[in-house]
Amino acid sequence: MSHHIVEANDLYFTYPDGTAGLDGVSFHISHGESVALVGENGAGKSTLLLHLNGYLSATQGTLRIGDSILTSKNLNIVRRTVGIVFQNPDDQLFMPTVFDDVAFGLLNLGCTGDELERRVMQALETVGAQHLRKRPPYKLSQGEKRSVSIATVLAMSPDILVMDEPASSLDPMSRSRLIKLLKTFRHTKIIATHDLDLAIDLCERTIVLHQGKVTADGPTLKLFQDEDLLRRSSLERPLRMQKCPVCSLVNDK
Amino acid sequence: MNNIGKNSFDIGYMDTLAEGDSLFHRLDPRAKLITTLIFIVAVVSFDKYALSALTAFFIYPIVLICFGELPYRYMLKKVLIVSPFAILVGIFNPLMDRQTLIQIGSIGISGGWISFISIIFRFILTVTAAFILISLTGFNAVCGALIKFGVPRPFVVQLLFFYRYIFVLTDETERMVRAGSFRAFNSRAIGFRTFVSLVGNLLLRTLDRAERIYRAMCCRGFDGHIRIIRAMKISYKEIVFTFGWAFLFVFLRCFNIPLKLGTLITGFLK
Numbered sequence: 377m378s379h380h381i382v383e384a385n386d387l388y389f390t391y392p393d394g395t396a397g398l399d400g401v402s403f404h405i406s407h408g409e410s411v412a413l414v415g416e417n418g419a420g421k422s423t424l425l426l427h428l429n430g431y432l433s434a435t436q437g438t439l440r441i442g443d444s445i446l447t448s449k450n451l452n453i454v455r456r457t458v459g460i461v462f463q464n465p466d467d468q469l470f471m472p473t474v475f476d477d478v479a480f481g482l483l484n485l486g487c488t489g490d491e492l493e494r495r496v497m498q499a500l501e502t503v504g505a506q507h508l509r510k511r512p513p514y515k516l517s518q519g520e521k522r523s524v525s526i527a528t529v530l531a532m533s534p535d536i537l538v539m540d541e542p543a544s545s546l547d548p549m550s551r552s553r554l555i556k557l558l559k560t561f562r563h564t565k566i567i568a569t570h571d572l573d574l575a576i577d578l579c580e581r582t583i584v585l586h587q588g589k590v591t592a593d594g595p596t597l598k599l600f601q602d603e604d605l606l607r608r609s610s611l612e613r614p615l616r617m618q619k620c621p622v623c624s625l626v627n628d629k
Numbered sequence: 630m631n632n633i634g635k636n637s638f639d640i641g642y643m644d645t646l647a648e649g650d651s652l653f654h655r656l657d658p659r660a661k662l663i664t665t666l667i668f669i670v671a672v673v674s675f676d677k678y679a680l681s682a683l684t685a686f687f688i689y690p691i692v693l694i695c696f697g698e699l700p701y702r703y704m705l706k707k708v709l710i711v712s713p714f715a716i717l718v719g720i721f722n723p724l725m726d727r728q729t730l731i732q733i734g735s736i737g738i739s740g741g742w743i744s745f746i747s748i749i750f751r752f753i754l755t756v757t758a759a760f761i762l763i764s765l766t767g768f769n770a771v772c773g774a775l776i777k778f779g780v781p782r783p784f785v786v787q788l789l790f791f792y793r794y795i796f797v798l799t800d801e802t803e804r805m806v807r808a809g810s811f812r813a814f815n816s817r818a819i820g821f822r823t824f825v826s827l828v829g830n831l832l833l834r835t836l837d838r839a840e841r842i843y844r845a846m847c848c849r850g851f852d853g854h855i856r857i858i859r860a861m862k863i864s865y866k867e868i869v870f871t872f873g874w875a876f877l878f879v880f881l882r883c884f885n886i887p888l889k890l891g892t893l894i895t896g897f898l899k
Contacts, residue, residue, distance in 0.1 A: 429848050452850065460848045466800075467841040470793055472644030472767060479858055484850030492858065512645050514796070528849065 380407040380442065380535045380564040382428060382458075387437035389423060389588075397423035398434065399588035405564060412575035412596060413568040415585035416610035421568040422463070424585070425538050428566065429458045442535065456485065459534030463541040465521035469513035474505065474524050477513055481532045499531035500524075503557060519550030526557070537563040543571050572600060572614035584609050641796060643707075643760065646699060647767035652866075653697040658766045658774035658857075660867035664874045665762045671878040672754045677744045678730065682885040683751065689874065690757040697765050704764075708756050715752035719745040768792050773857040786853055794839055801834045 382405040389398040398420050405411050413421050426432040427439055430451045439446045441454050462468045471477040478496045487495060500506040503523040508516060513524060522542065529537065542558070543551045555577050558565065569575055575582055575596055582599050584592040586609045592599050599605060600614055612618075647654070653661070668689055675682060694701050726741035763771060772789045776782060805827055880886075 426844070431844055431847060452852075455848060455850055460845075462841070462845055462848075464841070467838070468845045470842050470846070472641065472769075473648055476769075476858065480846075480851075481849035483856035483858065484852065484854075488858075488860070510645075510648060512641055514641060532849065 381405060381440070382536060382564065382566065383440040384424075384427075385438045385440075387424075387427065387434045387439060389427065389432060389434050396588050397432075398427070400437070401585075401588070401590055402437075403583055403590060403593055405566065408562060408564055409581060410565040410579045411567070412572075412579035412582040413566060413585060414570070414572065414575060414582055414609070414611060418587075419585040419609070420588040421585055422540055423588075425460060425540055425566070425568055428536070428538050429460050430454050456532065457534060458536045458538055459529035459532055461526055461529050461537070461539040461542060463544060465518070465525040466514075468525040468528060469521060472512060473509070474500070474511050474513055474516070475509040477524065478528050478531045481528060485532060495531050495533075499527040502530055503527045518545050519547065519553070522546060522550065522554060523557075535563065536566065537561060538566045538568075540568045541570065542567060543569065543574050570611075572611065573616055576600065576614055576616065584611075642703065643764045644767055646764040647770070649698055649765075651697050651765075653693060653765050656765075656870055657861050657863055657867045658770040659777055659861060659863065660871045661762055661766050662771060662774045662778070664871050665758050667871075667875050667878055668758050669755045671882045672751050672758075674882065675747070675751075677747060678740060680743060680747050680750065681887045681891070682881070683747065683754065685881045685886050686754050686878075688877075690754065690761055693761045693765065697761070699761065699764050704757060704760055707760055708753055711756060712749075712752065715749055718752075719748035722748070767857075769855060770857045772855050773861065776855060777861060782853065785855065789855060790839075793842070794835070797838050797842065798831070798835050801831055801838060805831055805834070 382403075384401050384403050387398045387401040388396075390396050401420070401424060413424065415421055423432065427434055427446075428441070430446055430448075433448070442457055444450050444453070446454050469477050471480055475496055478499055479492055482492050482495055497506060497509070500509055503526050505520065505523045505527055508520060508524060513521060516524065526539075526542075539558075543554060546554060551574070555574060558567075558578055565578070567575065567579060579596050581594065582592075582596040583590055584599060584605065591609060592602070592605050600617055603613070606613060668686070672683065672686055690704075693699070694704060722745040723739060723741035726744060727739045729737035730740045730743055731738040766774075769789070772785045775785045775788070809823070809827065
């Protein structure tokens with residue numbers, strides 16, 4: 377079986393305070409697929425992402441990552457397979473220099489010496505951040521932080537790349553650079569986002585979550601044309617699918 | 630940016646300095662750690678009125694700052710920032726111990742003042758040595774060395790997190806103080822109730838942020854083991870460094886060289 381598949385079967389999760397995070401979530405993501413996870417705040421997107429890496433364990437249901445069903449025993453293998461890029465790069469970057477930060481995961485995988493150096497530099501080169509290697513992460517711009525936080529995960533060569541709001545707080549240029557970069561990756565990608573235009577650019581498939589349940593799962597463009605579904609999920613049509621106000625002004629004249 | 634932010638950036642700069650490539654940077658962290666510990670033990674082992682003997686110990690930070698290519702102004706500034714603690718410890722000595730120990734002309738200097746200055750000297754020496762250790766080694770590597778010396782792993786991991794969370798705490802404090810100052814139009818000082826609420830919020834926010842950082846660490850395979858990039862290896866350089874300094878510290882501890890030099894010079898002048 378491919379190492380790159382993700383399969384959730386009837387996942388339930390309840391937070392200690394009794395809030396239901398996931399309420400019977402099921403889906404199957406195949407090798408190389410790029411899937412957007414959309415939904416209103418509190419829909420369960422981040423909760424689901426944390427399950428994919430084994431940080432949270434479902435109270436009921438199973439999650440298959442590649443060959444195996446996720447349990448506490450194969451957590452380390454799963455964490456090598458699934459790389460998570462968190463929403464806030466400041467949470468992801470905690471080492472004194474960019475090089476150290478990218479090397480952190482590799483060191484935990486047992487990689488040392490020249491191999492470590494090579495893989496760190498390769499990951500930084502992929503995101504165009506080799507020149508930042510000696511810089512302290514807290515002095516980088518938001519776009520640079522985002523690139524480096526992607527490099528910290530890429531260095532570990534994950535089969536599945538999971539990202540939580542990758543374009544949040546990026547300026548338009550950094551956002552389009554990020555989209556170009558992500559398009560070059562051949563990983564299985566799962567991207568939780570409110571940015572539906574980014575979802576159109578990167579993901580051919582979208583899963584819509586609402587109150588911890590999957591309410592729709594299908595081709596991105598088709599789902600985003602369903603006004604009723606978008607309204608129920610507190611979403612809006614992506615900008616490029618809305619009637620452009622400037623164009624309509626010109627046409628009216 | 631307010632002072633809190635500036636200072637936290639400055640602490641982080643020590644880790645950046647540790648990326649240097651001087652002879653001292655390349656030494657095994659264990660050698661630097663044990664040498665620093667011997668230095669500190671030697672400095673604090675003097676009696677409370679020791680003054681001249683302590684001055685000889687300044688050779689250690691001076692040599693390391695010069696040859697380790699560390700910015701001396703930055704080091705001095707850092708020591709000055711934490712110096713109020715030492716002043717607080719020794720400030721009552723002149724009041725408690727009024728017995729005159731030294732007579733310079735008609736001015737008698739009491740034991741309290743001498744012990745106070747001695748505390749300041751020791752403080753400067755030990756704190757500078759600790760800052761130099763981190764600036765030449767990096768805090769992670771220092772923690773790695775502690776584990777190699779058999780310090781219990783949970784203790785070292787706590788230490789590592791404590792150090793990392795200083796940045797988280799200062800970061801959150803800075804944000805909250807900034808948000809507060811934007812809405813405090815007339816008064817510079819905040820009221821007691823606001824202050825209490827601020828501290829409570831700060832604690833909750835810091836815990837939350839720390840949890841998210843820990844989560845990111847776990848997701849990249851952190852299992853409580855500290856791993857460092859530079860391999861630890863004891864070679865003749867480390868042995869020469871440690872034993873050389875240790876010998877000098879013991880020598881300076883047993884013989885008051887500045888006093889002997891002073892006696893020699895004044896005797897010669899007479």
